[in-house]
Amino acid sequence: xxxxxxxxxxxxxxxxxxxxxxxxxxxxxxxxxxxxxxxxxxxxxxxxxxxxxxxxxxxxxxxxxxxxxxxxxxxxxxxxxxxxxxxxxxxxxxxxxxxxxxxxxxxxxxxxxxxxxxxxxxxxxxxxxxxxxxxxxxxxxxxxxxxxxxxxxxxxxxxxxxxxxxxxxxxxxxxxxxxxxxxxxxxxxxxxxxxxxxxxxxxxxxxxxxxxxxxxxxxxxxxxxxxxxxxxxxxxxxxxxxxxxxxxxxxxxxxxxxxxxxxxxxxxxxxxxxxxxxxxxxxxxxxxxxxxxxxxxxxxxxxxxxxxxxxxxxxxxxxxxxxxxxxxxxxxxxxxxxxxxxxxxxxxxxxxxxxxxxxxxxxxxxxxxxxxxxxxxxxxxxxxxxxxxxxxxxxxxxxxxxxxxxxx
Ligand code: PMP
Numbered sequence: 001x002x003x004x005x006x007x008x009x010x011x012x013x014x015x016x017x018x019x020x021x022x023x024x025x026x027x028x029x030x031x032x033x034x035x036x037x038x039x040x041x042x043x044x045x046x047x048x049x050x051x052x053x054x055x056x057x058x059x060x061x062x063x064x065x066x067x068x069x070x071x072x073x074x075x076x077x078x079x080x081x082x083x084x085x086x087x088x089x090x091x092x093x094x095x096x097x098x099x100x101x102x103x104x105x106x107x108x109x110x111x112x113x114x115x116x117x118x119x120x121x122x123x124x125x126x127x128x129x130x131x132x133x134x135x136x137x138x139x140x141x142x143x144x145x146x147x148x149x150x151x152x153x154x155x156x157x158x159x160x161x162x163x164x165x166x167x168x169x170x171x172x173x174x175x176x177x178x179x180x181x182x183x184x185x186x187x188x189x190x191x192x193x194x195x196x197x198x199x200x201x202x203x204x205x206x207x208x209x210x211x212x213x214x215x216x217x218x219x220x221x222x223x224x225x226x227x228x229x230x231x232x233x234x235x236x237x238x239x240x241x242x243x244x245x246x247x248x249x250x251x252x253x254x255x256x257x258x259x260x261x262x263x264x265x266x267x268x269x270x271x272x273x274x275x276x277x278x279x280x281x282x283x284x285x286x287x288x289x290x291x292x293x294x295x296x297x298x299x300x301x302x303x304x305x306x307x308x309x310x311x312x313x314x315x316x317x318x319x320x321x322x323x324x325x326x327x328x329x330x331x332x333x334x335x336x337x338x339x340x341x342x343x344x345x346x347x348x349x350x351x352x353x354x355x356x357x358x359x360x361x362x363x364x365x366x367x368x369x370x371x372x373x374x375x376x377x378x379x380x381x382x383x384x385x386x387x388x389x390x391x392x393x394x395x396x397x398x399x400x401x402x403x404x405x406x407x408x
Contacts, residue, residue, distance in 0.1 A: 002299045008384050010035040010291075021354025024389045029174050029202060029333050029380035030358055031224045034288070038227055041287035045280045053279055054253055054270070068279055071286025072269070078289045079219060080210030081236050088242075088272045089282050092233030093201040094124040096220035097168070099235055099272060100197060101128035103245040105166070111137030114163040116194075118143040118151055118180070119370050120173050123363045125199045129168065138165070145370055149176040149325035157188060164194040171203035171214075175362050175376065176325030177308065177333050179207070186215035195241065201225060205382070206304055206331050208297040211236055227292065228285035231278045242268045249274040300383045304332030307381045307390060314394045318401055324376060333380035335362075338397070341404045343377040346397070353396045 008014050011033045016023050025033060045067065051060035053068050069084075076084035090096045105128075109115070115129050119142050133140050141164075143156045151169075160167060167189040172179050186196040197218040203209055204219075205226035211219045218241075222233040237245075247254055247265055251274035256264045265271045292300065311334050316323055324335040337343060343359030350357055358378045361368045368374060379393055 002295070002303055004303065004384060004386055007295070008386075010037065011384055012036060014384060018351070018354040018356075021352075024353075024355040024392050026379040026381060026385065026389065026393060027356045027358050028205075028382035028385075029225070029362075029378065031230070032205060032227050032382050033384070034227055034229065034284075035291050037291055038229065038284045038287045042229060042280050042284045045283050050280075052276055064279060064283075067283045067286070068277070071282050071289075074286045074289045074293075075234055076236065078209075078293065079204070079221075079236055080212050082212065083239060085268050086237050086239045086242060088235045088237070088269045089277055090220075090233050090235050091231055091278070092222035092224065093122075093199060093220045094222075096218075096233060096235035097125050097197070097199065098128045099248045100168075100218055100220075100237075101132040103248045103272070104195075104241070105129070105132035105138075106135060107246050109133070109136035109138040109165055112163060113138040113165045114141050115139070116141045116143065116156075116159050116164050116167045116189075118169050119145045120151075120176060120178070120364065120367045121168075121170060122174060122199065122201065123365070124201075125168055125170060125197075126366070139163075143169075145176075145367070148327070149173070149178050151178070151180055153181065153184065156185060160185075160188040160192050160194065162192060164189065164192045166195050166197060168197040168199070170199045170201070171209075172206065172331045173325065173367075174202045174333070174380075175335050175364050175367055175378065177330035177335070178325055179203070179329055179331060182214050182216060186217075190215070202331060202333075205292075207301050217241055223281065223285040223288065226285075227288035229278075229281040232281035232285050234285075235272075239268060242272070247274070248272055251275045295383065303383055304381055305330075307385055307387065308332035308334065310387055311379060311381065311390045311393070314390060315397065318394070318398055320401070321397075324371060332382070332385075333378060335376040335378045336397075337373060337376050338401050338404070340407075341400060343375045345404070346377050346400055349400045349403070350393070350396050353392070355393055355396055357393070 049063040053065040076087040144152045189196040195217040198216045200221040204221040219236040224230040254274040347359040
């Protein structure tokens with residue numbers, strides 16, 4: 001039984017006040033809050049087991065290594081990956097995509113090749129490919145967004161072809177709440193002989209994910225958006241592809257043998273984990289995944305689906321409001337704008353009521369241009385948010401609308 005009030009007890013920060021007001025935290029797409037268990041996992045690591053991993057043969061090093069590698073196995077299982085050797089720890093989605101753009105892209109892309117993205121990509125799944133295209137002569141192609149916020153799949157079928165070497169798309173949009181048909185895109189990519197990368201920053205925290213069922217070759221995610229600490233995320237890749245890739249960063253631990261004039265590489269995943277990693281954070285992410293597993297991702301999804309639908313319906317009743325993204329099959333976030341109110345002013349006014357939302361371009365400037373706006377406001381929900389918090393949001397947005405409307 002999913003009990004949101006019980007869940008909220010695990011998140012001390014949700015009890016705090018912002019001035020006189022109760023905190024209503026609706027900026028989960030930017031980063032989630034952390035349950036006590038994750039914070040305790042960090043403390044326990046530092047108080048009881050802290051040591052560098054892989055190299056040491058003393059007790060603490062063995063304990064820290066076992067916890068770090070245990071976390072790798074938990075995350076691989078959480079993603080439905082058949083084997084944890086394909087799970088690489090990174091700083092987050094951004095670093096994971098840069099890893100692929102460097103270690104796979106620089107080695108495999110040539111002039112005349114194409115990388116297919118969409119118009120709705122976060123900058124972290126666009127800029128790394130712009131840089132790789134500049135260095136290799138490859139071209140970027142973009143699947144357009146239809147007016148309802150879904151992908152133009154007819155155009156995707158036309159764009160993905162013999163020149164395509166990689167299709168790289170968001171699983172779920174951090175602006176539109178759209179869930180993309182990545183299984184179908186992976187089929188199209190593979191039929192064309194290309195690889196498929198999924199930016200899972202907004203899906204792994206919210207939806208059950210199974211990389212085998214999705215049929216992707218790479219899956220990138222950020223720990224801090226899924227109850228874990230900042231500074232850690234992951235890239236899952238098919239082991240046979242990772243084996244063939246160049247290293248990303250050079251240094252300690254990623255090598256097998258080093259000579260003055262050349263080196264050979266460690267096995268995956270260590271080939272991609274140069275230097276001292278964010279050990280405590282990786283262990284903390286393991287604790288976050290335990291927490292999500294115990295709640296059950298199907299239950300988390302159902303809670304957020306209901307909350308998102310409720311928020312979408314209640315907000316749509318506000319006069320003049322524009323809501324972005326599809327009406328159905330959404331994740332639990334809502335982007336919106338009000339006539340006569342700049343999203344920054346709106347979020348400032350909401351902050352005075354203790355309500356934390358995000359406003360801006362959400363690191364999706366090309367998508368903002370496609371939508372014809374400079375910025376939107378965005379309320380994003382997570383597993384601990386409640387209908388009462390949605391009501392607080394709707395009340396505050398309505399009051400702001402009336403307040404600014406008076407000057408219009
Ligand atoms: N992709 C998407 C869809 C995102 O929402 C974000 C974070 N806003 C990222 C990538 C980047 O994640 P990070 O900053 O954790 O690397």
